[in-house]
Amino acid sequence: MRLWVSIIVFWIIFAISGCAGIGESVSTFLRAGPWWLAAQTDGIGARARALEARGELAMALDHWRLVEQIALDQTEAQREIARLETRIADAVAFHYQDGLEKIKSNAVADARNHFLAALRLDPSFEPAREQINAYFSPFPLVTYRSLSGDRPATVAKNVFGDADNAFLVAWFNDLPADGVIPPDTLLLLPKLKKVPPKKKPKKQPPDQLREARMRLAADDFEGALALVGHMDATDPAVQSLTHTIHLKQAAVQTEAGFFGPARQSLSVVPNGFMGKGAVLEMLRSAIQKQQLALDMEKAHLFFDDKDYQQSFDLAESVRWHTPENIDARDLSAEARYRLALDHVDHRQLLEARTLLEKADENHAASVELKKSVSAKLMEMAQTYYRNGVKHFINEDLEAAVTDWEQALICNPDHEKARENIENARRLMQKLETMP
């Protein structure tokens, strides 16, 4: 019975502990020790006062709330909490009101500091947060609530001042470009600055050149050109900077593969201007590189289409310009092999041999085919040779010479055929001179 009572009491205490937020386990409860905790109240209270003295009111309040939780006598903590809560609320209200006043008087930095001070004291004080967001926290999107009959074009006209920007309204809100927008729809729109109309200054201040140079250094060519466009075009410094901008723009466009615009940028730079030659060479080289890449693509297409001759010619052409091009080397070797194979299939062994003479020694199939073609030609040479001998025996010297010549074509090293041709020709001359 005693044991059962103990077990029931244990589970009751365990449940109460959990509900009370004691949390992890009863062991934690035992370790922390309520008397040890209560003994810390003086220290925590002292730290709360120190924090308050340093202006850390929110942290001081947390400390007093903790004291309230652990102290055996909570009177002092409750008094301090009430006092601090009032002090914080007053300070927050004061800072917020002052912030609003400062905004009105255009003292922006002071206003910001007041709103930040309010947030520091009470991070959950939304009005201060809203003021900070509105005035000091730039976010690239703004909201717009649609009106009855609104379409992307009308919203663009209202917000951006130009109906042509309807595509922006549509894209940012996943809307069709010309559909009607239901009224009261909350739209997200990019926050774009309205550009004030530019006035052309009569005389540019000297730092405008510096500004243009800075924009050039940051690759902002449009900005730099816009600036120099408003300066005195007869000023040599402005002319020089304009040419430099076009030159650098051409280099960047070349790097990006925009050859047309690069050529246009270069065309306005006078010949002889320092650096133009180098950029021109860079553009030529880039165009050639791109052309060769296109040729290789075509060569692959021809190969896939089994037009090995075209593929071979293009790949060889690319190799000629860029001997280090591995793709061109490999494609050329393969196309050469396929072409030679075609010749062999059509019994054009001599053409196959001619092609394979320059075959890549690393292309195993070509090397094998070359050996096979060579062996077949040797065999044919021997056949021609024997036929020539037969014609010679039958005293048909002309036919004999023709066959031996064929043997020599098939095997240029066939010495006997060469000798026999010479002998037969001498004999034919003698016979011709006989009366």
Place this chain on the structure above:
Amino acid sequence: MSNQPFKHSPEQCDPAAACANYPLGVFLALLISLAFIPLTVHGEGLDPRADRPLPLLVEARQDDTPATLAQRYLNESSRGWMIVEYNGRATFQGGQAVMIPKGPFRLGGLSPKGYQTVPVLVYPAVGAASDSSKRISPADFEAQMSWLKNSGFTAISPAQLVTFMTFSGQLPRHSVLITADTESCSFLELAVPILKKIGFTATLFVVTDRVGGPETMTWEQLKQLQALGFTIGCRVRNGRLPTLHTSGYPAEADFKALEAELHQAKKTIEHHLDIPYTALAYPSGRHSDLVAAMAAKLGFSSAFVRSAGENPFFGSRFGIHRMVIDSRLDPEQFAKMLTPLVTADLE
């Protein structure tokens, strides 16, 4: 200082064994305790009047450090700085009362003396000295990282910075975000070992089309860096934005090209690294309002420019300033740039 084992080693105190040996005595003692003390004895619960959880009051064990306390009570040793800042001390003796903050207690880094700003550094390249002033030598890089470490700086990630800037998280007072605009193998070979030695991580912004090219890192290597705690962001697909209107409105074709560039970059990096990709560095460090808006719409949570400036919590997340660190910077200038507090009267 107490050496009683039951206070320092809670795991050794087995309530089940205690119940078995002295059932009635133990439970009576507990009942009596509950009768005399408040129910929530160590402040772990949420005070209904407070908008944030009260700190936990615990007793430090012998040899406890902020990191061990943070590991035990906050489940993350790297949050030891919260305990240090909350208690105003960095060392604790056994038996000493320590308050463990259960959540942010200084949102936005706001203090009576001013507000926190997070320096963000960008290294264009780390490598052997050359005539390029953009490239910083490994020795200088190591010296700068050591200076940061010795000055108490903690290297944070873009995600942590976003939490700070959305006013939902707190950062160590001396926080710094180290970034590099490179995908070069030399960063992996020269800078990463230094960062690992110091105990820092960094954020790499890569041009996705260049990854896997000659002398550049592969996606596999980037994935390994990610596993080490590095963040991989990118500088769009080919390192250039088709148009960069600083203020006006683009033609629709330019706009579409711009969208394709950002969208493709995001898709590529998410495909290779299997994580939502949220950090963007504008190519060349420049941006426009429109690009920033587009980045926000496409789901990026932060975007970085290359220009000196403060990064307080109320700054723009789509125009986070980064200071370029290159070989022209001497140690004195470097130290001067790393100011984590903007003085203002916030009393």
